[in-house]
Amino acid sequence: MLRISRRRVGAFARAIGAKNPAYYDPYDAGYLGFRDVIAPPLFAYALTQANVEDIFTDLGFEGIFRPLPIGQPVPKSAVQPRKSGGKQELRAWPEAEPRRAASGTAANGTAHNETLALLHSLHLTAQQPIIAGSSLDVETTAQHRKSGPWTVITCESELKDGSETVAELKAVYGLGKATVPQTPENAPNEKEHEGAALEIEITQDEIAKFCAASGDYNPIHLDKAAAQQFGFPNVIAPGLLLLGKAMSQLELELEQPKTIVARLLNPIVVPETGAKITATVTTSKKTDLTFTQSNKRVARATLSQ
Numbered sequence: 001m002l003r004i005s006r007r008r009v010g011a012f013a014r015a016i017g018a019k020n021p022a023y024y025d026p027y028d029a030g031y032l033g034f035r036d037v038i039a040p041p042l043f044a045y046a047l048t049q050a051n052v053e054d055i056f057t058d059l060g061f062e063g064i065f066r067p068l069p070i071g072q073p074v075p076k077s078a079v080q081p082r083k084s085g086g087k088q089e090l091r092a093w094p095e096a097e098p099r100r101a102a103s104g105t106a107a108n109g110t111a112h113n114e115t116l117a118l119l120h121s122l123h124l125t126a127q128q129p130i131i132a133g134s135s136l137d138v139e140t141t142a143q144h145r146k147s148g149p150w151t152v153i154t155c156e157s158e159l160k161d162g163s164e165t166v167a168e169l170k171a172v173y174g175l176g177k178a179t180v181p182q183t184p185e186n187a188p189n190e191k192e193h194e195g196a197a198l199e200i201e202i203t204q205d206e207i208a209k210f211c212a213a214s215g216d217y218n219p220i221h222l223d224k225a226a227a228q229q230f231g232f233p234n235v236i237a238p239g240l241l242l243l244g245k246a247m248s249q250l251e252l253e254l255e256q257p258k259t260i261v262a263r264l265l266n267p268i269v270v271p272e273t274g275a276k277i278t279a280t281v282t283t284s285k286k287t288d289l290t291f292t293q294s295n296k297r298v299a300r301a302t303l304s305q
Contacts, residue, residue, distance in 0.1 A: 002047060006132040009039045012046060014246030015206070015213035020251050021069075023080055026132075038129040041257060042244050045124065046166040048157040049215035051140035052171070056157060059144060061115050061175055115175050116230045118267070119239055120152075123170040124260040150176040188241050198279040200245050200291075202237050202270050210241040234271045239264040243301055246279045246289055250303075257287070257303035266298040 006026070013023035018040050019027035029037045056062070130136070140157040152174055159167045207221050219226035220236045227235050243262055268275060277298065280290045287305035290297065 001135045001137055003135050004039070004130060004132050006037050009037050009043065009130075009132050012213040013040055014045050015210040016040060016042065016241065017248040018244070018251065019248060029131075034129065034131055036132040038131055040168075040244065040247070041124065041126050041260060042240055042247070043130055043170070044126065044159055044169060045240060046214040047121065047130075047136065047138050047159060048140055048155070048169060048171070048215075051138060051157065052155050052173075053215075055140065055142045055153070056117070056175070057175075059151070059153065061117070061151075066294060114177060116177065117173055117175045120172045120174050121263045122240070122260065123262075125168045126258050126260075127165050127167060129256070130159070130166055136161055136166060145237065147174075150174045158233045172302075179294075196281045198246055198249050198281060198289075200242065200277045200279055201274055202241065202245070202248070202268070202277065203274040204235060204270055204272060207237055207241065207270060210238055210244075214238070214240070216221055232267060232269055234269050236272045237268040237275065239268065239299055242268060242277060242291060242299060243289075246291070246301075247303070250281070250287070255305060257305065260301065262298050262299065262301040266293075266296055268293055268298050 010024050013020070018019060020040075022032055022034065022038050023040060025035060026036050029035075032038075102124075137160045138293060139160075140154055140155050142155045144151055144153045152172065155169075155171045155173070157169045157171075158165060159169075211217055211221055216238055218238075220230065220232065221238055222235060224234050227233075239262065243260075247257075268277065277291050277293045280292070282288045286302055289299075289301045289303070291299040291301075
């Protein structure tokens, strides 16, 4: 069981640049009818990270989010539904931000993991907002299959407050030892549909803060040498940081979405000087976002009520 605190909610909201005062101030949240501050919708994904890490380890992919010390044996338990246990708060979140890593090692001094892990897609349905002070059960089940050199792992999670479902998520990950091949759908220089444009900037410091707030310690996000091991020129931004920052720019214009569907098409490379991504936004009954970096499509998302 995970106890949700105002501090954790606020840390995640700040990491994605959210401006909604109901994420930070219980009085503003109370004005909207909530007993305490509420969390941004993508916060639900962060609550599943510890379970996903355990599932990856059970499948033999140890150290994806948190590299193991050299020589430490891999746990050999069977893959099964995961439930958060005890009354401690989110164990995947340390008090301090992660340190920059030295070349060739992870931030804690361990060797780089040999497996590349990328989030491919996410489908999130929020039944009700996550409220600080609540205690949530998080149960995650997983299925996996081989697809060429990749292992595709589908994790389905349910977050419950007592008997009530708060959110449901389906996240699909690709794990392998090579970079993702470009497909026609990912091809650069494709003309986008018309729509309003958002300009989004991401820095390496913002990546570090997001990883600390979400529990996603995939070394390709934090360590240039680890990213270069898989053929990337620099660190890769978490796709949900990009989506979260776009949603933060739109949150004053749109209601909080109940359904978020995202597909990550190409890695988002962030050099030391930062990266600029353009989001094309079209809105009717739902909001569609298409993200491009240097004329290459990197992600798509749909937000709806």
